[in-house]
Amino acid sequence: MTHELTGLLPELEVLRKDFPILSRTLAGGQPLVYLDSANTSQKPQIVIDTMVDHLERHNANVARAMHQLGAESSEAFEGGRDKVAAFIGAPSRDEVIFTKNASEALNLVANTLAWATGDLAIGAGDEVVITEMEHHSNIVPWQLLTERKGATLRWFGLTDDGRLDLSNIDDLITERTKVVSLTWVSNMLGTINPVAEIARRAHEVGAIVVVDASQAAPQLPVDVVASGADLLAFTGHKVVGPTGIGVLWGRREVLDRLPPFLGGGEMIETVSMQRSTYAGIPHKFEAGTPPIVEAVGLGAAVDYLSHIGMENIHAHEQAITAYALEGLATVPGLTVLGPLDATQRGGAISFEIDGVHPHDVAQVLDSRGIAVRAGHHCAKPAHQRFGVQSSTRMSSYLYTTPAEIDALVDGLEYTRSYFKLS
Amino acid sequence: MSQELDALYQEIILDHYKHPHHKGLRDPFEAEVHHVNPTCGDEVTLRVHMADAPDGVLRVEDVSYDSVGCSISQASASVLTDLVIGKPVDEAMAIHESFLTLMQGKGNVEPDEEVLEDAIAFAGVAKFPARVKCALLSWMAWKDATLSVVGPVETLEESK
Numbered sequence A: 001m002t003h004e005l006t007g008l009l010p011e012l013e014v015l016r017k018d019f020p021i022l023s024r025t026l027a028g029g030q031p032l033v034y035l036d037s038a039n040t041s042q043k044p045q046i047v048i049d050t051m052v053d054h055l056e057r058h059n060a061n062v063a064r065a066m067h068q069l070g071a072e073s074s075e076a077f078e079g080g081r082d083k084v085a086a087f088i089g090a091p092s093r094d095e096v097i098f099t100k101n102a103s104e105a106l107n108l109v110a111n112t113l114a115w116a117t118g119d120l121a122i123g124a125g126d127e128v129v130i131t132e133m134e135h136h137s138n139i140v141p142w143q144l145l146t147e148r149k150g151a152t153l154r155w156f157g158l159t160d161d162g163r164l165d166l167s168n169i170d171d172l173i174t175e176r177t178k179v180v181s182l183t184w185v186s187n188m189l190g191t192i193n194p195v196a197e198i199a200r201r202a203h204e205v206g207a208i209v210v211v212d213a214s215q216a217a218p219q220l221p222v223d224v225v226a227s228g229a230d231l232l233a234f235t236g237h238k239v240v241g242p243t244g245i246g247v248l249w250g251r252r253e254v255l256d257r258l259p260p261f262l263g264g265g266e267m268i269e270t271v272s273m274q275r276s277t278y279a280g281i282p283h284k285f286e287a288g289t290p291p292i293v294e295a296v297g298l299g300a301a302v303d304y305l306s307h308i309g310m311e312n313i314h315a316h317e318q319a320i321t322a323y324a325l326e327g328l329a330t331v332p333g334l335t336v337l338g339p340l341d342a343t344q345r346g347g348a349i350s351f352e353i354d355g356v357h358p359h360d361v362a363q364v365l366d367s368r369g370i371a372v373r374a375g376h377h378c379a380k381p382a383h384q385r386f387g388v389q390s391s392t393r394m395s396s397y398l399y400t401t402p403a404e405i406d407a408l409v410d411g412l413e414y415t416r417s418y419f420k421l422s
Numbered sequence B: 001m002s003q004e005l006d007a008l009y010q011e012i013i014l015d016h017y018k019h020p021h022h023k024g025l026r027d028p029f030e031a032e033v034h035h036v037n038p039t040c041g042d043e044v045t046l047r048v049h050m051a052d053a054p055d056g057v058l059r060v061e062d063v064s065y066d067s068v069g070c071s072i073s074q075a076s077a078s079v080l081t082d083l084v085i086g087k088p089v090d091e092a093m094a095i096h097e098s099f100l101t102l103m104q105g106k107g108n109v110e111p112d113e114e115v116l117e118d119a120i121a122f123a124g125v126a127k128f129p130a131r132v133k134c135a136l137l138s139w140m141a142w143k144d145a146t147l148s149v150v151g152p153v154e155t156l157e158e159s160k
Ligand SMILES: Cc1ncc(COP(=O)(O)O)c(C=O)c1O
Pocket: A038, A039, A101, A102, A103, A104, A135, A137, A138, A183, A185, A186, A187, A212, A214, A215, A235, A236, A246, A378
């Protein structure tokens, strides 16, 4: 098979050397074929080195240390914020809030909306609209919010080919809608949603728009303004950064109107025993010592991605995804869940194989050094929609090679023969 | 690599998976439970039927179940029913205990074939931490259902 796909990143073998883990071997001396990047991405040396350097040479708390190390650490930490702001095209660095992960960012929004007063307040008769393809992190916080406030949760259904069913959009997004929250790219179906179009409709009725960009930020160029989002979340560990840090971006007008999330150090302006006043954004939402070295690492991570170019990464993902869809189609009894057109989807491909449970597929692949995910991928409702309890998911990234896709397809053939299906 | 796989997917396990014993929900039953493995979504609905035998000993008359999941979880439900149906409840609990010890032994426990019969095939599963939960799903469901009928027996040492 020839691997001259168009769109692949140039000098892929050289780029792969940036990721030390990719050259390790597994049990039995097998090379690693890592196809679980939608779960978490691998880290380039520059991110590892930047974090080690920070810990070795600059470690101090931020903002509250009046010494040289404190200044260096604060500068590195706030530098991470600048880099993230540039990465997503944020109009102001102050609109970038560091959280623990995407889940916390989404919970921050849902909780502060529960406490909001004025025109952001949510109550009985109000509606929050999500979709059936959300990750549990963008479902449960909204269930909690609507239950607590006596509001109603509604959602877009899905078409048989794994897209949002927008046919009833006028019925779903109405004067009663206060929030529309949706994923940009599905972590299960791979679908890329028309976020800007939905945001425009939501804004017409005065709703605020929350976008879960956890799977979009790693593989699409993100311009928060063009996206139409009022608030947008993603998680550091999927953009070649470390775990323990996530990002919430929000338009200043919205963030200013939301009440604080957690109370504590750093988020205040002044505190007396009776009451406190709060710092401005972003610090209003960052109580306590933040994930400092993680922010520094995330800064290095998004710089690394920008250096390669998000357009180029997107083209690479599309080429690999198209190649993978072609390869998977050759496996008898295999059904892909989600759009079959690579230009309409991201790099996560979930599938089923007749007669073999996803767990068993993943186990056999693992014995050949191939790492995929099996289960419901934190998207139980989307699995239910397609009448399946779980699926196997391969997900590629900028370091994935066509040869790795070949290894997957061979591994799936082997799985079928192992379970005596062919 | 395939050696390691074969240790996990013993022929006995694959047989039970393809041809599960006692599958399907049946009447009568005294308790029904539903257990799920939240990480992977495997599910089992399981019913127990017990009755006092003429000798006055409480026996497991039937265990019926409906389940979705991987080969390991399906086969272990099938093996469970083979082992406990017809046994005095006390003895079935002892078998449960023995299976639990095997599964939690990280591959260092020598299984007792007298007690565990086909279930010794699961010895290989104990070496795959991610799969131990699959093997235990229906066993935990059975214990839960049984205890809900007979009340806590002096509790068998059990860790997570
Ligand atoms: C679409 C989507 N949303 C949210 C999340 C949650 O990310 P985290 O677990 O880092 O909070 C993930 C990843 O698991 C995801 O894929």
